Amino acid sequence: MVNRLPTLKNLLLVLFLGVSFLTHAQPATDAFLPGDLLPDAPELAPRGPHAVGVRTLKLIHTAQVDVLHTKEGKSPLYDRPLTVEVWYPAKIPAGKPQLVTYEDALGRANDPKRPLVPFTFGGRALREAEPDGSQGAYPLVIVSHGYPGSRLLLTYLTENLASKGYVVVAIGHTESTYQDLAGFQSTLLNRSLDDLFVLNEIARLGAKTAKSFLSGLVDTDNTALVGYSMGGYGALNVMGAGYSAQAVKFFGQLAGGSTALQTRTLSDPGYKTSIGPRIKATVAFAPWGMERGVWDAEGLAGLTGPTLFVAGSKDDVSGYEKGIKAIYDGAVNADRYLLTYVNARHNVAPNPPPAATLKPGQPLDDYQHFSEPAWNERRINNINQHFVTAFLGIHLKKLDYAKYLNLPETSTTEPWAGFKPRTSVGLEMRHAKP
Template sequence: MKPIRTVYMLFACYFCFGIAIDVFPQEDTFIFGDPLPDAPALSFRGDYQVGVRTFDLTHKNQPDIQNFVEKEEPTYDRKLTVEVWYPANHKDNAVPVQYKDYFGAPNDEKRPLTPFTFPGRAVREADPERSESPYPLVIVSHGYLGSRFLMTYLTENLASKGYVVVAIHHTESTHENPGKFASTLYHRSKDQLFVLEEMGRLGKENADNFLAGLVDADQTALVGYSMGGYGVLNAGGAGYAPGFVNAFGQMTAGSRKLSERSLADPAYRESVDPRIKAIVAFAPWGMARGAWDDEGLQNLKIPTLFIAGDQDDISGYDKGVKAIFEGAKNTERYMLTYLNARHNVAPNPPLSPDLNKDDYMHYAEPVWDERRINNINQHFLTAFLDLHLKGKNERARYLDLPQNSLDETWEGFIPRTSIGLEWRQEKPGL
């Protein structure tokens, strides 16, 4: 295994001299998610300092999809690691966090599993700021393969604005633990709903946990990227299509299990948690592969923000994300499109131009500056979540926009900078 590489703003010095240095970020060091000079208004960090903690959850007695065989459907206790960011108070000598993540995968000769670290502005184990708690809950779900650290530019940013943000490390769907794709297909929405249930339990006033009284699970948003987006739509009511369920059965000898997440199962409609008040789906996978039909999409009734690239070659656009947006006719919905972008409209930017090209392209966009995408995402998620979770009606003006970003400068954007973007919004029934 290669040694851990520490990456920070001065990438050039690090790679030119071949020196591995652990440097904690200073205020003048650029960290993922920091605003560029042309950042839109709501991308800037909020008033709160941010704490971060890691803990494990166990979803007992779940189907062990990876080990399904003909007539055998074993179960297991499914362990999930989660990362929690929250409003906090930093001590004078507080040291900012270093996140540890991985490239590649085990036994991959072209992209061997390689650990790396990168800095954030949160502080581990910081004391929660409780003066204005409880805070609305945001649950973040990565893609396949991914990690709970894939969108720290967003998780830290939202926590600084008065949200408790929980990112799931989906078992059998990460770089260090890549499982069969069928496991992700089945477990993704169930993981998200389980974490919501656990956050509600741990956030109760009398709970024996630092989250007690800190989190308001009654005001929850689900945010998912790629396979995470596939999951949050299903968790929010978009039941899977019968053809897709049957195809899953051919993969696992267990289509009966995925049918639990379709409208064919009467219990599915009841599984949509009323605490979910908003959904954000970045480049959601599945529509181009038959995951939803008209009936399934029309059962989505929670306000939803879609974010996509119109050249997405993984999830598809016209027959993918755009088709989901148009088919979800019974909900208030918005769609932000990055023109000439492909699939990577959600993650942190690449760490360095010296990465293996496959690792680099796991994070990069060929046309867009990923840091610019990050700032725009921060802006729109702040407007959308503040409106739907906090009732800040003044945020609606940032969502009431002309479709073409060149018709006029969009609200909150510096003049001449709302370019390369498209916006659509529809009310239920349209």
């Protein structure tokens, strides 16, 4: 009998060749990047027909209240810098890979226990690509991160939306990013103000007479806001949810007696005039503030635009029953949805944890700033891509996507519309009309 069992030497050779093939035959461009699809991704999660370009803009919001330097209740003014990232439908030259390297940081500014650690990660867009204006102007989506956070925190979603025919602008909120983290009172005041300023700046840069790559490319009269945590706090205020008297008092305690937040309450004459018709819809991921009395019944009643809330049922930052769900219940004049990830905590919006968080010795807090203990983060990303596509498609593009949102509260024997069999488990969807 011939012995056909492989020798140890041959086994090692096969193993070596297999590892060699995996490491050398798989180029870096084949990496699984934020936003790429898992096999069970729902129907609207895939990218759209457009190639994607990306650029960075530096903006200056002049003469803003500097609440970090308030003395005796009086605040000086300063020119507030804002860095924004813009994704847009683009023309990609033949043979040019649609890839980009983003630069971000872990840690916290001014915290010796959490030193800043720069890191990079990949994306599927081309830096400085030529805009594709062949289909006219595209709706605008403004994205606002948490505290602290980054304009690059949701690239899985920003790239995805740009590929579907949106201009997407993510704000790096000054004094609220990892690199420049400062007092919380700046975030409380400036979130909604930053959103409105960026909307106006993009309108200016998008004018047909403007000398900007955005000229004629963006329709700011057809805008949506997407906010996560403190970004959701600001987005809801821009949409009409005025802050409460208790919020103003809390702010004054932090800001040395300053009453600057009063301008974002229903009682301020200028507040309602700031709520214009340009913003058609809002997506609020885990919006913060209800458990701290930021809103009351009167303020929430001011929210009248279509709103999609996204939450984890175990959110221990914004709260769920007395937090996000209470905001949803109180927004009685809005056509609103609440998508709930059962047993998820607060991180239902960001990219998956970057590789830099996995290095030995890296603080656990950096990993937990991105991770969800009960869910696969990439799975959450795909589900968010699906539902945000449906919601914005309805309100900004007038697409017939209602079946993807008008769902039973839970899926029992049959999956939700757009989901593969057995894959809508662990999700809840509520819907309420005015």
